[in-house]
Amino acid sequence: MRIFHPLLRLLYACAILFTSACGGEALANEAEVFLSDVFNERVFYHYQGWGGIGINQAVVPPDGRAATPLQIGEQKYDKGLGTHAPSEILVDLAGEFASFRADAGLQTQAIPEGSIVFQVFVDDRKVFDSGILNSRDPIKKVEVPLEGADILRLVVTDSGDGITCDCANWANACLVLSGTPRKGNPSSSQMDIAPFAHVVTSAANRNEGTHSNRVQEFHPDDIYLEQPVPRQTDGTYEVPIWTENRACIGLTWAERRFLREVGLVFPEGQTPPKADNVTVQYWTGESHWQGKWVDADGKFTQDGNQWTFRFGGGQGASIPSTGTEKIRWIWPSKPIRVQALTAISRSRNEKQAITLESEPGYDEEVATIEAYNGHFPAQGDQEKGFKTRWDLSQPKTLDVVCTSAMPWKTDRTVLNFSTPRGAFAVSMEDILNKGGVFVQDFGILASPAKKAVSLKEYKKSLDSRKKVLDQVREMPDQTFEAAFKAVHNPIQNLGPMMLSLACDNWKFAAHREGMIEFDIAPDDPHQSWGSWQPKYRMHLIVENRDDTKTKRFLEGEWLPIPVTVQTCDNGITIAHKTFVAPLGEPLELSPWSYTKPLCLALYTVENPTSGDLAFKMGYEFSSTQAVELKLEKKDGGIALIQGSRVIAFLRAATIPDSAFTISGARVDISHPLASGQKVELLAAIPGWEFSAQESIPAIHTDEMEQATRKYWEERLSESTQIDIPDPLLSNIIRASQVHCMLAARRDPTDGTIAAWIASDRYGPLESEAHSIVLGMSRLGHEKFAQGSLDYFIKKYNPQGFLTTGYTLMGTGWHLWTLAEHFDLWRRDGWLSKNASEITRVCRWIAEQTRKTRRPELDPAEFPEMGLFPPGVAADWNRFAYRFALQGHFSAGLSNVGRILAAIGDPNAASLQQEGENFRQSILKAYQWSIARTPAVQLKDGVFVPASPSILYCFGPTGDIFPGEDGNRSWCYDVELGSHHLVPTGVIDPGSPEVDWMIHHLEDNQFLASGMGDYPGEKSQADWFNLGGFSKVQPYYTRIADVYALRDEVKPFIRSYFNAIPSLVSLENLSFWEHFHNIAAWNKTHETGWFLSQTRTVFVKDDGNELWLAPFVTSNWLDDGEKVAIKNAPTHFGTVSYTLTSSIRNGKIQAEIECPSRSRPEIINLRLRHPEGLPMKSVLVNGEQHKDFDATREIIRLAPGSKTLLVEAHY
The missing domain is CATH 2.60.120.1060 (NPCBM/NEW2 domain)
Known part of the structure; x- marks a missing residue:
């Protein structure tokens, strides 16, 4: 991340x-x-x-x-x-x-x-x-x-x-x-958590977990580090004997537990083994797989047929204060049986009574309720147990022995409900502390018996409350202006800007105060986890500068030509403009790169006051290397010399030599300026080796600037053209495409493109880079996207996966992106050429899913079977079965199978079947998790089943793994939460599970305090403007994509608009990695997904249907306004259209140039009246057209002709 x-x-x-x-x-x-x-x-x-x-x-x-x-x-x-x-x-x-x-x-x-x-x-x-x-x-x-x-x-x-x-x-x-x-302490208050663990054994002589790191394939033997010990028919466990006749038996939990003592109970009539050399070990490390066994410090006792080990009390290693996921007993032994294992938690028990009531209509249903971290006490004829049944036709009072509330949630008592309609869970803590839990989708209310409320009373108390999304759907469209006013923090405007030619390796950084960073060699495109480390700096020295008056903007409002205007205390202004001009000839393998890229900084010093003034400024050059730099006059200017090279030069034709004072690598300039007078200076840094023996050429700055402007206009002319009534958003869209090309590098050996995920750091990471590839492909940059995909294809390793050092998940993300790129451009020859390599990677994914399948294991107890092995998805180094990770691998495998079928590849059918098997395994594991994770409350007071992001994490990640990943573990439920299963095609976007996800995101997670500028109290007070996006890295969260798949117009528009001002700089129109200008600048992973969402505003592919203007805000269709899209790639070919509003005359017109590569079954055109009026009639090519839906604001068109002229009347 x-x-x-x-x-x-x-x-x-x-x-x-x-x-x-x-x-x-x-x-x-x-x-x-x-x-x-x-x-x-x-x-x-x-x-x-x-x-x-x-x-x-x-x-x-x-x-x-x-x-x-x-x-x-x-x-x-x-x-x-x-x-x-x-x-x-x-x-x-x-x-x-x-x-x-x-x-x-x-x-x-x-x-x-x-x-x-x-x-x-x-x-x-x-x-x-x-x-x-x-x-x-x-x-x-x-x-x-x-x-x-x-x-x-x-x-x-x-x-x-x-x-x-x-x-x-x-x-x-x-x-x-x-x-x-x-x-x-009274023993009745102690909680035995052994019943909620697996009874297992493991190799007694193996003390370490997996040796695989975050970018290595999992060894099959490391996936299940322990083996279940089955309970025998007489209720005992036969303890396995390992090498050197050492017995080993233990417990593993899904979560980290906080233990007071553990015990072994041997069967009556069996002589317990001697307690000599008994060792109790606990597991410590990053995860269930990453760690080691440690001998525990504590006190061992034997009482009859029971061994007890109480942790702590000595100077050795006790259970760590972060808890442990597993413990084991090891001792020398012959075959022996154990009657039971015990594990007393630090938690305390209490007995509570709750009342259950079901809505009418389910009289024939019976629910099974299972207690986790608790039990149902003996009552009448009923023995103590962990399961009970409830006839939903009658209310039920239920006694539960549960844990008292504690800061850690891993011991929290949860009641798992299973009904004929599905399964969900609720926590006793919520029932007791929130006045009850009403899971509306299942019609079940659980409330504390001491303060029992009827279902009718509970529902009445919710009458005035609404969920966030329900309110968003009722409100007018969000506007970009309102979003910016509420969301944007001006500190985001600061920061440097990288300059270069498109995907070129000669990089320069222009800073706001005038410093330019550079190097004297092209950058290495292949760095991963590295950073751009320029070794040279040119510092601009301005005397008595008033930084409060500094202004910065882009020339032409989007071109990579930043202009900074500084004002001195005496009123003199200094405007400096920086850009990289394309000199020389295009490179053969990289036609966007030139042999002599030249970085130019143009300075205009002006006296706008009514009196004569003197200005003082200067330049100082420095290096991080132990090299000698010196300035000397040369060819009518001043050259910076290092050894035999000129690495920069200065010129000022209208300033006399006497105004310049040179000292080493610094030059100071002092010169009078009459009222209204201006002078110009030039600094040039060559992006090639320039010999000190060569003459410094004449530089015609106007020609250079025009050549640079033309160069970038040509780069964007190859892409989708977007014309909308919002100038700022238009310029952000244009500049974002440029910023992706500024950050990217090229492999000089073959011209492939290394899509760096930020200008200055991280390199072309195999995961996040594909946000850039996808966004650029979807906005018409075929060459950029294909060059980037080719770069990664050649990096497939011999084992069959892709990584540049960050994750394995990027392998799936890459394949998914590759499939979408093929859909947009349909280059059959390109796919055929790479099909064998792509298939090899798909086979590798399928092989990994087979590693988790074990025929001897019960799928009901081990839902990970058929999943990709545990791993990481971003920074957090804890290995886990993350649903976002699973979704990306599934999307890659399934979609590659589909596109290979399109070219008749013989491997297609088997890959598609592997993909479907994988998808079904993910669905089963996800449903298993929902059934065991406590429901969450929404703003309207009702609870919905949970949306767990990690298998075996029965609650929010911030609760189950508090403080991990620099106290950011909580955000992996949001940025990398289970909603990723929707755009990756695992879960149907219209399913109830997705309803639960999006409401939880909007009502809770988007309004919680995040990292930086948006405390929860502020977001909740201004929920419309400050909601709709996540609060660490909004462009990791796929909420807008989910809304698009569900055709949720107003929620999509709000999320799309609200996220942009949280990260964008108004001065250079690049995106930061985080709020408050934290971390990477020009973070193109964020930029890429913004571009992808932008394309969805105007064009959406949906199977055999094509959508035009699906999420165009009605605010852009006021009278006289126009929205025009040209050359947008789709799964059917490129499409163009223009919307023209004449609402004063009661109509909106559309002209559509239909795609010609293939014909969609239907074109859905959405035309939204700015005042919300419904369509009354439609003309298509001058004839009445009846196939429209006024409620959904769409016209369904059969693309029979190349051009369609549509007129909607209101």
Whole structure:
């Protein structure tokens, strides 16, 4: 996903402390214990938003640097905990302590920008709140009573302004022992979570997980690291014996668990084995597959036929505070059986009663309810159990033993409902804390029995509430102007701009303040995870510049010719214009590149005041290399010399030599300017080797600028032409195509195009690059797209997949994009030439899905069978069965099979069948997940079944994996959530599952606080303008594509418009990677998907039907306005049309040039009256036409002739 690396670098900088020797404080008496000394024993849950916990030191940076001493203000500490907001630390008190005390405050840092809030909770009751603290605030003394308490929770929040520099210290944190400690915990409150695990065995001598990294194929033996141990007919488990006669049996959970103790119970009548050399191990690492087994520290006891191991209490490794997904027992043994395994969680149990009621109409149905992380207690004739049945014709009161609310959600009690109409789940926490859960699509209400409400009463309470989408559908179209006013942050306008010729390797960067970065060699196009690192800089020096008056814009409003106008305090203005001119001859393999690309910076200095003034400016050159640079006068100008090369030169024909002062690699200029006078200067940087022996040629700047303008107009003339009434959006569309070509490089050996996903970093990543390829292909840039696809085709590796170092998912994304490109351009010869290689990659995908199929496993228990092995989809390095990843591989496999069938390839049918098998496996796994993941509440008060993004993640990723991936794990439910299964063709866009997805996205996830500029409170207050897009990387989220597939006009328009101003720069019209100009500039992955969505505004392919103007806003069809599209590629050939509004005369006209390559069955033309009036009649080529739908605002046309003239009357 490439998320906010510059922000991480800033956080690193903030974590650099003022280093000095630390002093410390001794404990007041022996009844006190430092929390840092008993961290392993007492802290059983911890997460934080950045870095690692610091034990007697500040937060541990995640980049491997050593942590620095604890310090708050001038006070230094030897003892304490260093963490980073947001953070939670849970301490097991067990009733043994009287009080807690600490000094709380921000860590002293080089950049004092943090602001945080410290909070203390005792048994979930808040007992301390510091208020907002920053680096200037004094130390906050914390002292709270703990007598008889079970759990101490230490919380640090980010105060609502982001987590930059939020390094927090609980210094001298200590616990004071109680004089009257409580004796233990009642066993009835303890929760045994063994019933919710798989009983397994694993190779006793294997202590590590997979050795495959994020871009390597999974070894078949690593997919199932454990094997199930079946329960025998007598209820026991036969413990497998491994090498060296070592028995091994254990438990694996879907989630990380927080364990107090584990046990083994041996059958009555069987002599338990000797307890010599018993080892209990827990799993630690990034995921179920990435990690290792570690011997646990704790206390072992044997009582009759039961072994018990209680974690902690020593100096060794206890269960980590992030939990564990699996534990195992290993001991020397002969064949033996175990009656049961136990695993006591840190959670507490409580008994609660709930009332269930069903809507009428389902009297014949019976639901099965299964408790997860809980059970149904013995009641009357009914024994304690995990399943019960409910006759929906009658309300039911149900007792449930469930977990008390805890910060971690992996122990949360969930009730899984299975009905003849489908399955869903609800959490006991929601039932008890939200006044009930009404899952409307299944007509079922669950409410707390103590405050039971009837279904009728519950529904009545929802009368005035509405979902976001319901309101969007009722409102007028969003406007681009309103979206910009509400969404855009002016800081996005800042940042540099890359300049070059299209896909050329000679790169230059023009900065706002006038600096130009460059190199003296072409860039390497093949870098991945690397970055463009120019070694030379030309600094513009302007004396007394007033930066508040600086303005920047693009020449011609979209051309790659940035113009900056600076104003000095005395009123003098300096305008500088920078561009790369195409000099020399076109290269044979790369006709858009020239032999002599020349970067030109033109400066106009003007005195617009009424008096005479003097201006002072200059240029200074520098290099990151140990080279000698010197300026010297040459051929009527000044040349920058390095060795035997001229690497830049300056000219100023109207300024005398006496105005220039040269010193090394710097030249200063001082010159008087009369009122109204202007002078011009030129800086030129050649993109080729220019010998110091050569004469500097004459440069005619006007001709160069005109040649550059013509060059880029020709590049865009080859693409789709879009003419709309919104000039700003028109220019963003044009500039975006240019920015994709500016960021791209070419392989000089064959001319193929390396589609870099940003101008300055990351390189041509195999995943995100295909956003660019798709967007450019869909907007008519066939040569760019095909050259980019050829670049990746040649990079297929011998194993059969594609990666440039980021993901494996890019293999599927690539194939899916390749298929769409073929559909648009239908180059049969090109596909035939590459068919064998493409097929080889498809076979590799199919082979990977076979690795997860195991005939000995029960598909009901192992829903991953038939899926692609676990992996990553973006930055987060946790391996998982991610549905977005599965969807991309499925789309690639299925769509390649389809296009190969179009050219008669013999492999097509088998690939299509493999693709369909894969799709069905994904669907089954997704339905399995929905049935076990708690439903979510919408704005209208109803609950809908969940939309899980990861198999075995029974809740939001931010809840199940808190703090992971730099505290961004939550966004993988959104940016890379399960909605990706819709555009990838796995799930029908009209299905109920998609209804649930989009409502959850709009009502909850799009309005939650994200990364940067859009806190949740602000988004919820202005939900129409600030909703509709995700809050980390909007163009990873496919919500607009889902709306397009569902033909949701107003929601599409709103999402399309609202996302653009969140990332775009109004000065150079490029897209940033993140909000608040964070991370990569000119992030072309975002640009590419914007272009793809733009094409959907005007043209949409839908099977054998073609849609024209499907999402054109009615605001563009006011009287006298025109929308014109020319040469738009479609699955049927190129199409052109013009819409002309004459609503004053009651009509809108359309002229359509139909595609000629093949004929769609139907052309759907959407014409939307700006006042919402319905169509009354339609003429086609002068004759009455009856096939139109006034409600949907479409006219269905049979393309019988090349040109169709349509007139809709209102």
